[in-house]
Amino acid sequence: MERFHYGDLAELKKRASELNAYLPFAEDTGILKTGIRIGDHILCNRLGTAPMEGADSLPDGSPSELTFRRYIRNAEGGSAVIWSEAISIVPEGRSGSTQLLINDENLDRYKLFCERIKEAGLKKNGYAPFLVMQANHSGRYSNPGNVPSPVIAYRNPVYEEFRAADDSCIASDDYLMQLEERFGESALLAKKAGFDAVDIKACHGYLLMELLSAYERPGRYGGSLENRSRLLMNGIGAAKAYEDSDFMVTCRLGIYDGARYPFGFGVSKDGSLDPDLTEPKELVSRLSREQGIGFICLTMGNPYVTTHVTRPFDKGKYEPDEHPLTGVSRMITGFAEIKKAVPEMIIYGSGPSYLRQYADLYTAGAVQEGMIDGMLFGRLSFADPDFANEIITQGRIAGDNVCITCGGCGDLIRAHKPTGCVIRDRDVYGGYMKEFALEKKDLPKNYRG
Numbered sequence: 001m002e003r004f005h006y007g008d009l010a011e012l013k014k015r016a017s018e019l020n021a022y023l024p025f026a027e028d029t030g031i032l033k034t035g036i037r038i039g040d041h042i043l044c045n046r047l048g049t050a051p052m053e054g055a056d057s058l059p060d061g062s063p064s065e066l067t068f069r070r071y072i073r074n075a076e077g078g079s080a081v082i083w084s085e086a087i088s089i090v091p092e093g094r095s096g097s098t099q100l101l102i103n104d105e106n107l108d109r110y111k112l113f114c115e116r117i118k119e120a121g122l123k124k125n126g127y128a129p130f131l132v133m134q135a136n137h138s139g140r141y142s143n144p145g146n147v148p149s150p151v152i153a154y155r156n157p158v159y160e161e162f163r164a165a166d167d168s169c170i171a172s173d174d175y176l177m178q179l180e181e182r183f184g185e186s187a188l189l190a191k192k193a194g195f196d197a198v199d200i201k202a203c204h205g206y207l208l209m210e211l212l213s214a215y216e217r218p219g220r221y222g223g224s225l226e227n228r229s230r231l232l233m234n235g236i237g238a239a240k241a242y243e244d245s246d247f248m249v250t251c252r253l254g255i256y257d258g259a260r261y262p263f264g265f266g267v268s269k270d271g272s273l274d275p276d277l278t279e280p281k282e283l284v285s286r287l288s289r290e291q292g293i294g295f296i297c298l299t300m301g302n303p304y305v306t307t308h309v310t311r312p313f314d315k316g317k318y319e320p321d322e323h324p325l326t327g328v329s330r331m332i333t334g335f336a337e338i339k340k341a342v343p344e345m346i347i348y349g350s351g352p353s354y355l356r357q358y359a360d361l362y363t364a365g366a367v368q369e370g371m372i373d374g375m376l377f378g379r380l381s382f383a384d385p386d387f388a389n390e391i392i393t394q395g396r397i398a399g400d401n402v403c404i405t406c407g408g409c410g411d412l413i414r415a416h417k418p419t420g421c422v423i424r425d426r427d428v429y430g431g432y433m434k435e436f437a438l439e440k441k442d443l444p445k446n447y448r449g
């Protein structure tokens with residue numbers, strides 16, 4: 001497997017061109033300093049922090065001091081948007097006993113959380129980040145109390161190769177129907193806490209995303225696209241009841257799973273792994289037309305199975321049969337196809353971190369070419385929380401603190417340990433990595449994080 005070794009941008013571009021991987025690179029990053037309007041909010045740059053689960057909640061699911069630290073560093077680092085990590089909306093849908101969970105009982109702590117993040121950005125940069133709360137049900141990957149308790153949309157042999165489930169795990173229509181209102185309630189909690197928006201999450205193999213490929217599920221949540229997207233649409237509808245000029249509803253949507261039909265969404269029906277974005281385009285168009293959603297974030301892949309599709313890497317649990325630059329290119333060209341089909345939708349892209357210090361010129365190129373409107377940075381925001389300010393004030397990411405896509409943060413999150421950058425933030429996370437290394441030998445052979 002070829003690792004990232006490019007001496008300069010010209011070398012990187014040459015390799016991408018040899019691979020036929022389209023990557024847009026701008027001459028400079030000026031365009032990233034331009035503002036963007038989301039509803040009544042003016043965001044002063046095109047850069048954001050992506051949702052990154054940190055497995056560091058207090059026992060009641062509220063943010064700990066370590067959670068505060070992560071978000072305050074990103075707010076001080078200049079991200080105009082901070083899109084929170086997955087916050088569970090029900091106890092049985094939690095990905096682990098240290099995943100964030102929001103409810104009436106711990107709301108005060110979330111109020112303090114939002115207040116402190118906004119204050120930090122305002123004090124350091126003169127603006128508070130636009131704060132999105134990602135509301136989630138982990139579905140197949142539910143692990144309350146760190147005990148696997150899958151809640152699945154349908155039997156999926158591709159996913160079950162890596163995570164066991166049986167018929168008893170299939171969520172009933174009644175269970176799904178009551179979740180619609182739970183998503184609505186999560187919006188009210190997010191609003192009361194002080195978030196600017198709620199994301200009804202539908203990506204990365206979690207419950208709402210898995211439903212999108214439930215082609216063969218009987219009943220009101222399977223079969224037609226209308227049925228498969230019913231929970232997403234009705235969850236959004238329930239959340240919309242709380243929308244006003246200060247609070248918006250959005251969605252992080254996976255437009256391609258990387259699994260073959262009929263076990264993946266956004267894939268060709270010819271049995272290949274080629275993306276077919278006909279349905280994702282239809283869905284985004286409906287989000288705009290029927291639900292009045294004005295901005296979304298797009299992503300791809302299922303990080304438990306097709307990790308390389310979600311976050312192209314140099315080091316991981318398996319060797320993908322494609323080059324990482326091909327993965328980055330699949331994302332940006334896919335996002336651009338959606339943007340072209342639904343131009344009125346403000347689209348945030350994902351997945352730039354593989355490109356290290358060139359992620360800035362890449363993002364600028366993508367915005368310049370109208371492929372996306374802004375970008376959320378994931379692993380790189382763990383490694384270098386100041387990336388946005390470096391771009392805004394110096395024109396480029398400094399480069400000495402970039403993510404090296406070593407997979408350390410991915411290992412920590414799957415081990416339910418506090419998660420961050422084990423290389424650039426070693427003093428805080430190095431110890432957890434050592435613990436993980438000792439425990440690794442007990443993991444199943446086909447384990448994929």
Ligand SMILES: Cc1cc2nc3c(=O)[nH]c(=O)nc-3n(C[C@H](O)[C@H](O)[C@H](O)COP(=O)(O)O)c2cc1C
Nearest residue numbers: 050051052053085086311351352353377378379409
């Ligand atoms: C440790 C870790 C935790 C993540 N947690 C979330 C999450 O809570 N919600 C989500 O939508 N995506 C999550 N992601 C995916 C990232 O948001 C992002 O899409 C992915 O890392 C690719 O972006 P990058 O190349 O900038 O890292 C996570 C990724 C990692 C590595």
